[in-house]
Amino acid sequence: MQPHSSTTPFGRRSLTLAHVANQAAAKARPPEKAVHKWQVFRAICTARARLGASERALAVLDALLSFHPETTLIGEGLIVFPSNQQLALRAHGMAPATLRRHLAALVDCGLIIRRDSPNGKRFARKGQGGAIEMAFGFDLSPLVARAEEFEAWAEEVRAEERALRLVRERITLCRRDIAKMIATGTEEGVLTRRSGQGPADWAEVHRLYRGVIERLPRSAASEELEPVAEELTLLADEILNLLESHIKSQKTSVNESQTERHIQNSNPNHLTELEPGSRESQGPNSEPPSEPSRPPQQAYPLGMVLEACPDIADYAKGGISNWRDFLGVAAVVRSMLGISPSAWEAAQIAMGELPAAIVVAAILQRGAAIASAGGYLRELTRKAELGEFTLGPMLMALIGSRKREKKRA
Template identity: 50%
Template sequence: MQTLIAATPFGRRSMTLGQFSRLNEAADLPGGLTVDKWTVFRSVRIAKEAIGATDRALAILNALLSFYPDAELSSKNRPIVWPSNKSLTTRANGMPPSTLRRHLSVLVQCGLIVRRDSPNGKRFARKSASGDVEQVYGFDLSPLVARADELHAMAEDVESEKRAFKVSRERLTLLRRDIVKMIDLGVQERAPANWSEVSKHYQDIIGRLPRTPSKTVVDAVCKELEELWTEVHELLETFVNTQNPDGNESHNERHIQDSSPDPHIEIEHGSENKRREIDPAMTNGNLLNLPERQLPLGIVLDACPALIDLMPAGAVRSWKDFLATAQTARSMLDISPSAWRDAVDVMGDVQAAITVSAILQRSHLIVSAGGYLRTLTEKARLGQFSTWPMIMALLRAKHDPNKGDGRPAAASTSDNPAGESDIELSRELMRQLTRSRHEPR
């Protein structure tokens, strides 16, 4: 095929230095260079973002390659195709002409094709009397031949980055899972550490993750999580090493007592002996000395089903949903914003929301929900209030109606609607708590 190279674009389109460089590369191709057209197209598709090509530009390039009859592009016979706009639109899945022209320009700017424009801008092939093609005006695919190795290397780099990013994300997931479960283990086993501070540190690190993080961000977060993982692991390892056989035996005995077949295990508020058996820290009325025990969301919802009715979808699937629904409950109970802010400042947002959900559950017994919340806030400030016994009392009233119908005496209506002063744990409740504490999550 004899070709007279048309180097400049038709009409008002100007030539750029990049186009001029691609023209020189196409003109200097060695004679025996051949590439598979679909192999090079696959490389372009993988590295499209690095190249700067769009999805529609790739659809047009795919259509242009389909017009070339051979499976291989060769530098010996310059690969030029000359489809009409109508034919090109048909093979590009009916792309509008204006969109077609715009994305053809993208292919030229990316250096994937070169325009070989005729004097009047039309695309055609001139043949000799014998039928051989003498002159062609259209789209030159030679840059794909010239850049085949470059495009292949770019595609490999992109795939390598994707694999590395996948490994980083897997590492992030494993670190998050390990840290969350180790913190939960430390809280459940009451290992000596400030677990609420550790959990807050973890949430601060995770909070820096955007919705679609880059590999750099993921790697930076993983580095911080690895340091936290080491810290939490050392805390638990130290705790395990300090446990003696007598302590383990006593721990096992407590598990056996928790699984006792007795119908009810009663904890009387006025019995100092019982309170000492539970925890010596209770004897001085200071709940701040107790290790923090986080209530599982399922148990809170089981104790406070009234909160679920406020959720638009009728389901609370996460603590985020729970906090949002508690805000709705606060408004319904006419709890002032200042009372809510004080509760959040003293208890934290989750514990304050649990308190409001418990108040909502007993709202028919409480004259002033806002005043009661302020009372509990002051008790919490003094270390004399915890949501754990409140939720346990609600569960006791739900699962054992014979022991409590949820309507205490009038004297305790405004001071202790959740039954904090008289807590009874039924066998069914103990089974639920034992499962939630010891089953793997």
């Protein structure tokens, strides 16, 4: 008598049309078709988001595949029938309730088929020669029938990941280039407007840059990031053109001034008259130039500040390795944010030189959340004068915000 292959699950588990379609597709596969079970499993792991399978569910599928004695899946004998105890052990000690939930998820995803016995037990009935005539358990034939589909999905996912990686690299390079070029243009006093065209100053260029960055989603597909990458590329090219034009104009003016000096400097003693005299010749009241004071020791380490405000490092030409580097970059960023010299001086007097620089880095990090950087700094300066402002809560809030964004991403 021909044995009957079970098509419905045991007990209260329901049968859906998707289950029936999956069984029909598995039945229609050619019997001679063979696939490497671990290659199919790797493709499924890559395309798991499209299948809707969780990592824990794939761990259960991995355990099920280990119960099939052969590496190649071929023919009709593709039913494995481990007990829940043995299956849980190979699934790294998974709890029984969790195991049942993930087995149901594998069935719903169309990766396996239930072949339940009349009493729901999993076992195999052998014939006189010891060969298995009938088995009740989990049928792996959908892995063979849909192998090409899984591999195609995996290839699409790999292509999407590669495109996303490339566009992210492009955005990172553009951000680094733009920030450092803006810092250079600000420090060197490069004109941003030529022939009446272009942004008014480097602060406006910086606002344009931050406007593009603020629209940059934390977690997005390559299609959403491509327009942002294109805008940043165009902005980087325009800023580079400004710097190159400045260099060309400098070369022209230097050549002209060298020609004029060659004509005017006919007195050979002219250069010696311009040299500064010795300390004695300058008089008793002359004092040696004072060396720049070292930044004071702070309660907040530099690493913590950079963790809370990482964007300021983009504007450093050679990175930020100490507080002196940090102060220099903060002075450049201050002018980019449109903070007036008077507001900056008042903040340094009320807070101290280094705390004021840290506040500027925090303002830069918050970006569009602060409408007026100068007004915000003046308000913090007023609170500092009253003893109502400290840096700790501001830094911890920024660190917490970055951690939450990483979790969401």
